[in-house]
Amino acid sequence: MSLMNQTGSVIMMNVRSIPQRLWMSVATVVSIALVVAVLLGFLALANGFSQTLKGSGSPNVVIVLRDGSGAELNSVIGRDQIDLLAAGPGIKLGADGKPLISAELMLVVDGIKKSSGTKANMPLRGIGPNGLAVRSQVRLREGRMFAPGSNEIVVGAGLLREFAGFEMGKTIRFGAQTWRVVGVFEAPGTVFESELWADAPVVQSLFNRGTSFQTARIALTSPEAMPAYLAYIKSDPRLQLKVQSEQAYFAAQAERSGLLIKYVGWPLGLIMSVGALAGALNTMYASVASRASEIATLRVIGFSGFSAFMGTMCEALVLSALGALLGTAACSLLFNGLSASTLGAGFTQVAFRLQVGPELVGQAMVLALVIGFVGGVFPGLRAARQRPLLAL
């Protein structure tokens, strides 16, 4: 009881004396806030990108690529293979009673980014009549779908946000052909929002792709139908294809963005932490020095070294917690929900929103408190070893 009381008193005195070292304390808070804001900003960027990829996949949709292809761009699937894929077991049927399979091809076209005014790659996807049906997340927001056989395109809301000249009714030129925007679709939190869609046969014809496709998306009746469908494809030697659930396909891409966090975000945050730690140590040593007589007086009266240690430690933790809150608030206000785009696995821009979630805030808080702990422990030990004689 006595130890708790005296420790509580010393902590209270330390914290209440912070205004006496205002500017030094503010510098520490700001340096920790910067570490938290930069780290959190980077984590939010990676998290937003990763969440967009993860959110794009459905567990009961199968994506088929040529065996050995890592991405859609370097895959080729023949018309005959599409017919074989449609004959597999467990495929969901559409309203017309036919299997829900969408054979698609994807090309890279140029667009002008609104943020920089520079050219960047955009994906133009040719889809079949079931293109919408195999993507349950997608919804037309404006206009209508393209008419089969026409030079019409529909635009993803993310792409519209990031690129100039794709508003409803506008005409766009890709190569020798012109296209008219007739609709805008949205699929929040997915990569599909970063695409342009047009009729697959028109894209094949205008871009000289013959009758070949690059991927097929097949909607199954349920995720449980997956093993039987995979077994069917493996058993047919004409189907030398790579088959996986759409969810697994995007999860693998999301994993690559995790490496960004691991090899860039955290090292950057840790390097900045060393600077903030130096500031915290400086502040706390100054705090102990300026309170030397007070600490010694308390020790003479009978307060324990532990209470002196805890007072200094808690002051450091309070400063680091304030820094963490400031950094989190700044990052949340400036970055959370901010739209951005970067190069995805298909060498095209993927639009996404930065996401500052509780888990990331927790990680940044822990880093800030570790800075506070290390910044408080050595000055705290000095305070605990303060000789009572100094008071006299």
Add this chain to the structure above:
Amino acid sequence: MSDFIKLTNVTKTYTRGKESISIFDKLTLSIPKGDFVAIMGPSGSGKTTLLNLLGGTDRCDSGEIVFDGEHIEGYSEGQLAAWRARNVGFIFQFYNLMPVLTAAQNVELPLMLTSLTSLPSQKRKDNVATALKIVDLSDRAGHKPKELSGGQQQRVAIARAIVSDPKFLLCDEPTGDLDRATANDILKTLQQLNRELGKTIIMVTHDPEAARFATRTLHLDKGQFVEVTS
């Protein structure tokens, strides 16, 4: 009168580099309960070292230091801290109040340490109020040190020293930073504590005027008592 504080053959040496400086060599001292002793002497005579040994903030090299039958010379740092909290009230030359605390909160500090922590909050507040009343500062309980004069700050320090009802008070130049009139007020308060509450007081001072308020004065020179005046 029986010995309340007894130092027997106390030796204390400080080492500075390769040089050893002997402060006390077999010093012996007896102070009965209820005494008010002033310790005077020139700089370097050992006054502050004696105060540190009596207050348990420093340890002797050899000899015995006994308070009310309790030997403290072998105590560890932690034991000495607990012993100080139970038995000693300190009054410093520069008051040593906590600037962020009010007068009442400063006075309450020792109550955080002893068995008095188990007192109900109201009882603790009563004790603080009583201590402030004794030093005639009840109306300044909510003021912070910077809002008080030097004399008032020293009164708060006295209230802090007596609030836990310690067995004796150690005063280190308690009037060294005050003008004559204020110093006399403080010394009268100490005299009152000695006469009316029976507190044993040991006061180190350079000031012969201050020493006159004590019941006797011990003169220290080169680590030995050379004269006793009553």
